[in-house]
Amino acid sequence: MLERRTRSADAGHAPHEDLVDHLVRSTPLQRGEATRVVLDVLAYFDEPAEAYVRRRHRELQSQGLRNDEIFERIRHELPHRAVAPPDLSMRQLRRLVYG
Template sequence: MDRSPPAELVRHVAGSTGLPVRTAARVVADVMAYFSETTEEYVRRRHRELKQRGHRNERIWTVLAAELEQRPVAAPQLTRRQLRRIVYG
């Protein structure tokens, strides 16, 4: 599967921002990579990040649920129990 950013999107970003095409391609590729995480990968990563910042799980489950609702490709609505299971198995 070709993972390079779509040329049409790169041209659009370059044209709308004034970025050089090569820079626009890097930006688009970076955004695509960021949003290619699975729900499970995202939950694990964000849980780890929030834990490192000193947040407790009760707060983390609330934050994660709210963040998942805002993702461009909506993740299924997950309960706190489902979120815990993703992190801890």
């Protein structure tokens, strides 16, 4: 059922099925809903740093923040991603957004 990010299945048991089982036991989610939540979270953390920077820039800009505030906030958020990208300078962040 969980096809994303699965490299191998052990005896027919796909990786992350244990997480789906846990969510079904510990929340009111049904199996299909729990599976969608897990896949959504995995997709969120699969997002490359460049795509994350562009998406967050658009989101924060739509909230009315200025670029200086936006790039500072993104710079502080990046190390907390599941796989932290290298430390990016303000200039590198701007280049990711504007080319």
